[in-house]
Amino acid sequence: MDLLIGTGNAGKLNEYRVLLADVPVRLLVLRDVGLAEMSVAETGGTVEANARIKALAYSQASGLLTLADDTGLMVDALGGAPGVDAAYYGGPGLTMAQRRARLLDALADVPDERRTARFVCVIILANPATGELVTVQGTCEGHIARAEAEGEYGFGYDALFIPQGYDRPWSQLPPEDKNRISHRGQAARQIVPWLRRLAEASAAAEP
Numbered sequence: 001m002d003l004l005i006g007t008g009n010a011g012k013l014n015e016y017r018v019l020l021a022d023v024p025v026r027l028l029v030l031r032d033v034g035l036a037e038m039s040v041a042e043t044g045g046t047v048e049a050n051a052r053i054k055a056l057a058y059s060q061a062s063g064l065l066t067l068a069d070d071t072g073l074m075v076d077a078l079g080g081a082p083g084v085d086a087a088y089y090g091g092p093g094l095t096m097a098q099r100r101a102r103l104l105d106a107l108a109d110v111p112d113e114r115r116t117a118r119f120v121c122v123i124i125l126a127n128p129a130t131g132e133l134v135t136v137q138g139t140c141e142g143h144i145a146r147a148e149a150e151g152e153y154g155f156g157y158d159a160l161f162i163p164q165g166y167d168r169p170w171s172q173l174p175p176e177d178k179n180r181i182s183h184r185g186q187a188a189r190q191i192v193p194w195l196r197r198l199a200e201a202s203a204a205a206e207p
Contacts, residue, residue, distance in 0.1 A: 001202040006058035006068035011155030019188040024199045047072045051122040059126035075117040115143045121183035138186025
């Protein structure tokens with residue numbers, strides 16, 4: 001069974017290849033179905049709404065079972081910012097390194113005990129054949145470091161986010177450790193049973 005991963009984010013794609021490695025599906029990316037240049041405006045205002053927009057847009061354009069997600073980084077001392085706009089924090093045209101620097105600047109005077117934050121990920125599985133949408137969510141609590149950490153792993157804000165129970169940011173944790181506790185890992189494990197059932201039904205329907 002084919003499953004389209006509705007994202008152009010290389011870091012997310014790599015994580016899904018690992019998280020869904022044991023599921024009997026063939027993972028397709030946007031370029032595989034001619035949608036690499038397709039732009040989807042994330043205007044939903046919430047993590048769930050944006051995930052739904054992307055899942056519906058890519059599934060309708062491709063005609064394929066599609067998995068899409070959206071992620072927010074909620075920092076308590078900033079009233080929940082950057083929130084759903086984490087990928088655009090600080091305005092247009094910035095690199096992720098510049099966005100991380102903006103976040104550290106905003107928290108410069110915030111003491112360690114008030115630097116609490118969480119990542120929230122909503123995954124939506126859209127089936128264009130039936131119109132069904134499956135929604136799952138994962139949350140990972142932690143806090144924002146005082147400085148960006150060196151590290152060979154991760155992407156986005158991983159060099160700043162220290163998950164609860166750890167003393168190192170995700171950029172210094174091997175992928176298998178991150179996937180076990182991360183917001184995306186939690187959500188992906190909830191979607192796996194749905195994918196298995198669909199794959200079994202697809203296999204049974206083949207002549």
